[in-house]
Amino acid sequence: MPGVTCDGIPGDPVSGFPTSPVFCQAVVMPRRSAEETRRLILDNALQLLLERGVSAGVQHIRLQEVLRSVGLTTGAAYRIWADQTDFHRDLAIEMVKLRIAPPVTSASTAIKDVLAAGGTMDDVIRAAALDHVSYAARFHLEPESRQSHAFITALALRTAAGAWPELRAASIERHRESVEAFAQMYGELLPRYGYRPRSPFTYLDFAEAMAALGEGFAVRAAEGLDHPVYTVTEDDEGPAGEWTLFGLAIRGLVEAFMIRDTPPDHAK
Structure with a gap:
């Protein structure tokens, strides 16, 4: 519901994702399927990864930063990934699959x-x-x-x-x-x-x-x-x-x- 935050909660005990008013604030936005949400988050995470390159794998691409860039809450993320590790594994796989042009x-x-x-x-x-x-x-x-x-x-x-x-x-x-x-x-x-x-x-x-x-x-x-x-x-x-x-x-x-x-x- 709009206006509801999770102030005072340092992190979700199930997902392990960090929480703050920035991410826990419920906002009114178009409803997406889980796959549409996954695609939106990963596309923006890929953009950050391409801008910054590899450093300690992909762990430097924080999920909460990606969520902020697309205006989503932690709730949208932990419906898809159990924790940061799952997200980073998915991001790494998407990066390996990504081709800007055919190989030759x-x-x-x-x-x-x-x-x-x-x-x-x-x-x-x-x-x-x-x-x-x-x-x-x-x-x-x-x-x-x-x-x-x-x-x-x-x-x-x-x-x-x-x-x-x-x-x-x-x-x-x-x-x-x-x-x-x-x-x-x-x-x-x-x-x-x-x-x-x-x-x-x-x-x-x-x-x-x-x-x-x-x-x-x-x-x-x-x-x-x-x-x-x-x-x-x-x-x-x-x-x-x-x-x-x-x-x-x-x-x-x-x-x-x-x-x-x-x-x-x-x-x-």
Whole structure:
């Protein structure tokens, strides 16, 4: 009822949620289903998490702060979650599931012009690698980059997925979606340059190795470390050109997993 508060009660003994007049004040508002309320709270909690990033998991996103931002009471929350731990588990799972764009969008866009211009395989590798390095670095360089924050935050949560079986399952599913999408991309791209997988490997195997490599460099970027870049001249023993360390590592993986046995047809 309007005007009723729970002053003097430090916390709900059942839910464990903190209470105060701010949250316990009953207000007149549209009636929502439990799922609509859950979605509203989690969407706003995700916004806070994207703005602040990961710190001690998601525990720094306080439910009471989210409730305040959407004008809801603690009662609305503990009809859905038993306590803060349940809420944080749900929030972490939603964060891992969140994608701002399909997995291959950024890489596909980065190499589009190179392919159109008939660039070499090294040109494609350099462009794709630089895109990934720049993408991960935006976590620090562009705090407003929602897409980069979503990627790094989800990656950070996946590294701690063992704590909750549901989070581990969501992490495995996200990984599966990503490597399958990239395996399809590699299966379309590499034959244009005359490459096929060496036996007994597959494009999926190559995608798994690339994912591990790319995520490792993303963690490095999240630590705020500058990415090494090399200018290799024609007089050097390495491949000539401007290379990121990630690009050189990709080149090594291509050599290990792929064999070139047909002339390149990248003019298609």
